[in-house]
Amino acid sequence: MPNIRIELPLHLRRLAAISGYEASIDVAAPATITSTLDALEARYPMLEGTIRDHVTRKRRDFLRFFVCGEDWSFGRNDDPLPTAILEGKEPLIVLGAIAGG
């Protein structure tokens, strides 16, 4: 079972009491963004609704998903994650928009 690193914004790390920049989650193959976030929320229930809407399961507008330097935010939630993510060489990045005051 791949162990996937997930880099999270500061506020979500604090909410889930995650030390460091990343969470590390076992995800059943074939791992995708959807299944990885499902596993993340199962481990940290307080994150439910903060990355994806409770009802629609859509990504929140001001967050993006980055995979090996590519923006996977649109229509790739169920694509298999690449080997570099599965092997832990790269994190799945949940990135908050730089905006606001």
Added chain:
Amino acid sequence: MSSVRLLVGTKKGAFVLTADGKRKDWIISQPHFPGWELYHLKGSPVNPDRIYASQTSGWFGQVLQRSDDGGLTWNPISNKLLYDGVPGTHQWYDGTPHPWEFKRVWHLEPSLTDADTVFAGAEDAALFKSTDAGQSWTELSGLRTNATAPGWMPGAGGMCLHTVILDKANPDRIVIAISAAGAFRSDDAGATWKPINKGLHSAFLPNPEAPVGHCVHHIAMNPAKPDTLFMQKHWHVMRSDDAGDNWTKVSGNLPTDFGFVIDTHAHEPETVFVVPIKSDSEHFPLDGKLQVFRSKSGGNEWEPMTRGLPQANCYVNVLRDAMAVDHLDDCGVYFGTTGGQVYCSPDGGETWQSVAENLPGVLSVEVQTLG
């Protein structure tokens, strides 16, 4: 010895401020949930160490928190506030139907009799209830499915349910207010609701006396006189003596009757406090003078209470949930501003002192009277 604990929600975190009964020297906590908007925090009257908090963010949505040690430590509780069934539509700003969409919790109202029960007023307007200290939530959907709901329209701040008033003498009674739908009352513990807006006049409406559509900013009630309600509407300060069935204007000699906050004295049900704001176009005090107006006659006759408040170059606002009163013998009155100041009057409005001067913009103020 008695003490007080202020729960201050701001645009960038929550602060807990404590003082003894003299309310002169204050200790200000470090920010809780720094960087998040804290729309409201409120403690249980049954167990003051239990405090509920609404933490929101444009990035991460709604989070709810609970403290069981008076605000020292916090734990997230369920943020799953889901509309019951398929949500219908309300009116959008342009008059077209718009689906109900959950955005945030504006107000948390703990039960008067059970520390595990708490109500949450949400945007888009709905009332939720938890009976397990926030581990799960159920919508009291009779409100949102009221026959008038498809005609409700958001105010400029969103279609928020911002006021929840419980009545210890009548546990089945709940009064709520929504911008800009108006006030509503349930007499069966939230199962069914009726609009209580008779007597309100809103010039911006096609029918100024319409049953719904009024931009109610806040409602206050003194528990000793639960059928008497005071309302700060968009414009106009109103009063009802029949639990909202009929309202009369009591703006009287106020220099402007636009404003957001309203509250009643803890021991004098006919004593009312408001903070007049210049207009709906200019959300700051008249002439740069921050003035609390007090009526000791239940409205109409108002006096400015300004000793200790800035009387020049003050252009802050006081938002709808940012005033509270304590229950000490000499009733304390508190309010916070969008400029990050928190003021306290330890003598029922006669004199004011600054409690905090440089917090982020204040969204809400509640006070707990301890000991």
